[in-house]
Amino acid sequence: MTSPSPDYYAVLQIPHGASQQEIARAYRALMRRHHPDVASGEAVPAELQLVMQAFATLRDPKRRAAYDHELLAATAGEHQPASKPQNIPVHVVRHREPPLRVTPVRWESGPWT
Template sequence: MAGQDHYATLGVPRAATDEEITRAYHRLVRRHHPDTGPPATSATHLEAVLAAYAVLRDPARRAEYDRSLSQSPVAPPRPAPPPRRTEPAIRVGPVRYHGPSRPG
């Protein structure tokens, strides 16, 4: 996982607190776990999330990682994709009463 920005992997800023990092980790593990996500992509994403959390949860390893980031430029994080809309919006108009039907 060399050259990968662990902060971008977890989707947190570099000034994130330990609580924010842990919350992001739990959210991503639930999303990319093989039992809950698509198995083809979940394994690689889960490995990246686990590696990022292993570095950022330990204060000494995080400080060393931050020092290495300050020495080498890192590409800015990718913008978040727009939210997906799975179902079309349902539009309901006024309901009209036509009275009882007449036999014809």
């Protein structure tokens, strides 16, 4: 089994046991630092996409648990000899995640207005 690429915890620069609040705080800090509207277009869109994917995965408890399980399995697989491939039933269909939709942020609306 190959390790999930990239490590979303490293992307957000947080420890693996980070709380939901720490995840959100790290995401907001990275977006403030690298967003093209703020950073004068210095950020690479692919890096921002990666930050958004990491946040989308780690903020949802179910997706985070699945991702952590995949990380654990990949780490355990690195220390064991290669096993023979498993047969996957034909009726098992793996769905790809839909692409993230990026929309403008409307700072003028919210509880502070």
